[in-house]
Amino acid sequence: MSDKKVIDVKDVFFSYGKTPFLRDISFSVSEGEIFGFLGPSGAGKSTLQKVLTGICTDYEGSASILGTESRKSGKDFYERIGVDFEFPSLFEKLTARENMEYFASLYSGSKRDIDELLKEVGLYEHADKKVSAFSKGMKSRLNFIKALVHDPDVLFLDEPTSGLDPNNAKIMKDMIRKEKEKGKTIILTTHDMHDATELCDRVVFIVDGQMKALDTPHNFIMSRGAAKVTYTYMDEGVEQTVCSLLDEISEDTTLKKLIDENRITSIHSAEPTLSDIFIEITGAHLDGQEQP
C-alpha cells in the first residue's frame, strides 16, 4: 500500500429530495488499500458509491477519484474504474463467455484474459452455458470478474459475497486479496463484519448517511475492550466456567493450577467483533435495527 491518494472525498453532502441523505462525508483512500463502507441497509453506503462512481452528480463538496472529480467523469474515468453492483447485471440470453466479450468490448484499453478470469472463479467449464441457467452464486462470480475484465485501477465492490456459500465466498475473497496485491485500490461496501474484518485495511462506519467512525479493524477491536479467555473444568462432578482477561492471564492462579493438574476440559479466547464495536459506537445493528 502506497501513500499516494487515489480517492479523496471532502465535505460531501447529497440529497435525493429536500432532506440531506449523505452528510459531511470526508475521507481519503490510498493506492492499494481496501477500504470498507460498513453499515446497515439504507445507511447510505450504496449512495456514497454512486457519488464516487459518477452516477449521482448533484452532490456538494468534492469527490476526487484518480484525480478526476466524479461529477465530471467521462470515458477515461470509466476506463480506469470497475464496478461490481450487488445485483448481477448480465445478459441472461448470452453465455458467460459472450457476456464477458460483450462487456470487454466496451473498453478501449488492454483487457485481461477472459478464460483466465473464468478459471479463477471456477466458471471455465460453464463458459458456454447461457447465464439464465446459472445459479445465484455463479452469476455473482461472473458479475465480479466482469468488473475486472478491463483491468481497472480502482474497484468498487458492493456486497461481493452476498448470497454465496462459504466455498464461493472464500474464492471471491481470495480474488479480492489478489487484486490488492496487484496494487488495485478497492472500495468494499458491505454489512458483513466478517468480510470487513478479513479484507479491509480500514473501515468507515456509516449510519443515517453520516460517518460515525473510521479506523483499521484491528484498532477498532483493540481499542474497545480486551480479549477474554474462557475455560471450563470439573469440580466435584460439576462443570465450572471461568472467564479471565487475556492481558491478566498470568495472574490467574486457578488456571495455572488446573493446567498443572491437567484438569481443563475446554479453553478458548474471544475478542470483541467488529459487529460488537459497530453497535457500541453507532447504537445501530448492522441489520438496521436501533440498539434498545
Next chain:
Amino acid sequence: MTASLKMFRYMLRQISHEAMMAMLVIAPFAVGVIFKFGIPLFESKILDRFGYGDVLVSYYDLFSWLLAMLVGMMFAFVGGLVVLGEIDDGITKYILVTPPGEAGYLFSRIIMPAIISGIVTALILPVFALTHLSMIQIAVMTVSTVLCGFVTALLVVTVSSNKVEGMAVGKLSGIFGVTFFAPLVLRGSIRYLFMVFPMYHIGVWSQGGSCLYLMIAAVLFALWILVLYRIFRRKFI
C-alpha cells in the same frame, strides 16, 4: 467501431433472436406492400364491383402518412422493448459506469433506431406511396415520424415496468401518432383537445396549413421529449 455501435450491433442480435421484435421490424415493409398493391386492388375489384367507385383515392396521401408513422413507431417500439429488457437485467445501470455511459446507451438504443427509421421512411415512401410525394412532404414525414418514434420509445420505457406492459403501452402510444388525423376527421371544438400533440399540427399543415404549424409541432415535440427524458433518466439511474 465505437462502443456505442457495438452496443447497437448487439441490439440487432437481440432482435434477430426474438421473433416478436423481428416481426416489428418487418411489419412496416409488409404494410407498405399491402398499401401499394392491396388498396388499389381492393378498390378496383371490391369497391368498384359493388358500385362504390374510387372512394379511397382521395385518402391515398393519408396511407402514405400512416406508413411513415408505422416505420418510426415500430422501430422505436423495438428500441423501447430492448431497453425494458435490459432494465430488468440491470444492464442499463451498469452501462452508466462504462465508457459509453448514458449518452452511448441512449444513442445505441433510442437514437440509432430513430435515425434508421428516418432513413427507411425516406427510402420506402417513394416506393410504396400511392401518390407522388414532393421532397418537402417526404422530409416533413421523415422528421416528424422520427420524432414521433422517439417519443414512443421514451413512453414505452417510462410508463411500463416490464416487456408485457411495454407491449400494451406501445400500442397505446399509437394515439400519439394518430392525432395527425384529428384535424382531418373531427369537426367542431372537440378536435382542439388534441392540440397538445405535435402530430395534430403536422396534420393541419398537411391539409394546406401554414409553416407556423410545423414550428408549433417542433416546440411541442421538444417539450414532450424533454419531459419524458427527465422521467426516463430517473428510471435509468
